[in-house]
Amino acid sequence: MELNYTWIQWLFFFYFYCFFGWCFESSYVSIKERKPVNRGFMRGPFLPLYGTGALMMLIVSAPFRDNLFLTYIAGCIGATVLEYATGVVMEALFRVRYWDYSDQPFNFQGHICLGSSLAWGGLTILMTRVIHQPIENFVLAIPEGILTMITMVLSIGIAADFTLSFKAAMDLRDVLIRMEEAKKEMQHLQKRLDVLIALSEQAKEERKADRESRREGLAAQMKARVGGLTDYVEIHMGELTEYMEDRFTRLKEKLSLGELSEEWRDELQEIKEKFRLQEEKRFTLSHQRNFQFRAILKGNPTLRSEKFKEALEELKEAVGEYKKRD
Secondary structure, eight states, X not given: OOOOOOHHHHHHHHHHHHHHHHHXXXXXXXXXXXXXXXXXXXXXXXXXXXXXXXXXXXXXXXXGTTOHHHHHHHHHHHHHHHHHHHHHHHHHHHSSBSSOOTXXXXXXXXXXXXXXXXXXXXXXXXXXXXXXHHHHHHHHHSOHHHHHHHHHXXXXXXXXXXXXXXXXXXXXXXXXXXXXXXXXXHHHHHHHHHHHHHHHHHHHHHHHHHHHHHHHHHHHHHHHHHTSOHHHHHHHHHHHHHHHHHHHHHHHHHSXXXXXXXXXXXXHHHHHHHHHHHHHHHHHHHTOOOHHHHHHHHHOTTOXXXXXXXXXXXXXXXXXHHHHHO
């Protein structure tokens, strides 16, 4: 099999295998999920990873086309490298994983696994020995002018789809980041609230200890002054205690919110308001009715994110709620 194709033919092969890969992947996931799934990064019926993988398989296996074993090995290595590089770049760019092998044995960072690599090798043999030959014959039989026109039309549509899908993926990333920031701010406010509560409890204990200490000191002074006149102490200690209790009661009434000072009261009110605003912000972000990134979430049920795991789950739940309403 010679690979003496023009750039138009290479481009058409790429689009064809993008479509072929979408058909395969969407059918597999739809059966697995028991519902129709438009699989992939783009909205249209194209999966660029499969198109790139198919061309890569043809190129890396070309030097070994007469050796089945070496064709298999070349396919395993080439496709695995491509899958790993694509996974790393997409996660770094979009902060989510569009596929994840973390639950598979012999995986590496969740981007690749042994089972997938072995399957790529088998698919390379299937591609080079069975699938590509009739497709090649079909494409080469199309007049160059017609093939060029078809390819250009496909290029315009796919470029527009990719642009919108890329923007939607970036919007999804920004929403996840803002939801995570709101979560961190809420956690910070919660910690500050805990500090205020602890300080109020500490102040309460200190005032209680100070009151007890003053009572004991006053009692000792009274005993010393009367020189052991027990009857006098018994008569007048009730009045002294009543006086001190009255002073503490007045002091407590001056402290609004029970045990908090005015400064703490203002900060508490500010914390409550900030917490409410951050909670509203997080809810609003998770329920944005953005058609494009909702489509990404529904089309990629295995989408994962280690850093934004909680935020991503909230978005998935929100998408599920809207789907039930629709």
